[in-house]
Amino acid sequence: xxxxxxxxxxxxxxxxxxxxxxxxxxxxxxxxxxxxxxxxxxxxxxxxxxxxxxxxxxxxxxxxxxxxxxxxxxxxxxxxxxxxxxxxxxxxxxxxxxxxxxxxxxxxxxxxxxxxxxxxxxxxxxxxxxxxxxxxxxxxxxxxxxxxxxxxxxxxxxxxxxxxxxxxxxxxxxxxxxxxxxxxxxxxxxxxxxxxxxxxxxxxxxxxxxxxxxxxxxxxxxxxxxxxxxxxxx
Numbered sequence: 001x002x003x004x005x006x007x008x009x010x011x012x013x014x015x016x017x018x019x020x021x022x023x024x025x026x027x028x029x030x031x032x033x034x035x036x037x038x039x040x041x042x043x044x045x046x047x048x049x050x051x052x053x054x055x056x057x058x059x060x061x062x063x064x065x066x067x068x069x070x071x072x073x074x075x076x077x078x079x080x081x082x083x084x085x086x087x088x089x090x091x092x093x094x095x096x097x098x099x100x101x102x103x104x105x106x107x108x109x110x111x112x113x114x115x116x117x118x119x120x121x122x123x124x125x126x127x128x129x130x131x132x133x134x135x136x137x138x139x140x141x142x143x144x145x146x147x148x149x150x151x152x153x154x155x156x157x158x159x160x161x162x163x164x165x166x167x168x169x170x171x172x173x174x175x176x177x178x179x180x181x182x183x184x185x186x187x188x189x190x191x192x193x194x195x196x197x198x199x200x201x202x203x204x205x206x207x208x209x210x211x212x213x214x215x216x217x218x219x220x221x222x223x224x225x226x227x228x229x230x231x232x233x234x
Contacts, residue, residue: 028051028052028053028057028115028130028131028133029049029050029051029052029057029059029085029113029114029115029131029133030049030050030052030133031047031048031049031113031133031135032047032048032049032050033047033222034135034222034223035135035136035137035138035221035222035223036095036111036135036136036137036138037137037138037140037221038076038095038097038137038138038139038140039139039140039142040074040097040099040102040103040139040140040141040142041142041143043096043097044076044094044095044096044097045094045095045097046092046093046094046095047092047093047095047111048090048091048092048093049061049085049090049091049093049113050085050088050089050090050091051085051086051087051088051089051090051091051115052088053087053115053117054087054088055087055117055118056084056085056086056087056118057084057085057115057116057117057118058082058083058084058085058115058116058118059082059083059084059085059091059093059113059114059115059116060081060082060112060113060114060115060116061078061080061081061082061093061111061112061113061114062078062081062111062112062114063076063077063078063109063110063111063112063137064109064110064111064112064134065109066108066109066110066196068108068196068199069198069199070105070196070197070198070199071107071108071196072107073099073100073101073103073107074097074098074099074103074107074139075097075098075099076095076096076097076098076109076111076137076139077095077096077098078093078094078095078111079093079094079095079096080093080094085115093113095111097139102141102142103139103141103142103144104141104170105141105170105171105196105197105198106138106139106140106141106144106170106171106172106197107137107138107139107172108136108137108138108139108172108194108196109136109137109139110134110135110136110137111134111135111136111137112132112133112134112135113132113133113135114130114131114132114133115130115131116130117129117130136174136194136223138172138221141170144170147169147171148220148221149218150167150169150171150172150173151173151175151216151218151229151231152229152231153167153168153169153171153173154166154167154169154173154195154216154231155167155168155234156214156231156232156233156234157233157234158181158205158209158210158211158214158233158234160208160209161204161205161206161207161208161209162202162203162204162205163179163181163188163202163203163204163205163209163214163233164200164201164202164203165190165195165200165201166199166200167195167196167197167198167199167200168198169197170197171197172194172195172196172197173194173195173218174193174194174218174219174220174221174223175193175194175195175216175217175218175219176193176216176217176218176219176225177189177190177191177192177193178217179203179214179215179216179217180214180215181205181209181211181213181214181215181233182211182213182214182215182230183211183213184209184211186205186206186207186209186211187205187206188203188204188205188206189203190203193219211233212232212233213230213231213232213233214230214231214233215228215229215230215231216228216229216231217229
């Protein structure tokens, strides 16, 4: 299907690695990993981004804020939001973290790396195609112990056909949106693939249930599947 717009944006959102094209096979500006991890103790972080095209382009880096009552108090800034990369060149993009007070829980944002091709001569018509890599950002508070299985802290509750999950922990949990109750195998799907500290999500199941377990499909920090996990429901 043809698009009338001059600028055509292909947005590649890194949610769970198995649900997406492998970044190593992407074109344009390609980041080295599937998630940007920022440590408050270090005051920032960095990521290498490579221009895989055969022509020079501008690398445009932006930070996207995510709404959430506990997802505040941290500002992340790219030190070079716009930089020119030659064909095949790799740029180390650095980020500075500014906080209004010490963080108590992990913060979640998105970082967008967009490659903008060089414009042709004035007067010549052209269609500019830009490719965006949209990756999650997790900001880890200083002094908070690392915990590789934060989904174990989630609290689940079912009432009729309504299933709720609350994250009382200080960790961001990444997961597939699909859930299945056990043993009846009644399924549902959340509208997002992460749950913030202190956040509660609700999903309407396909039918009512009295099951006491729910099977979820968590993901690691980097979006890799780690198998299913069965949690108790109240």
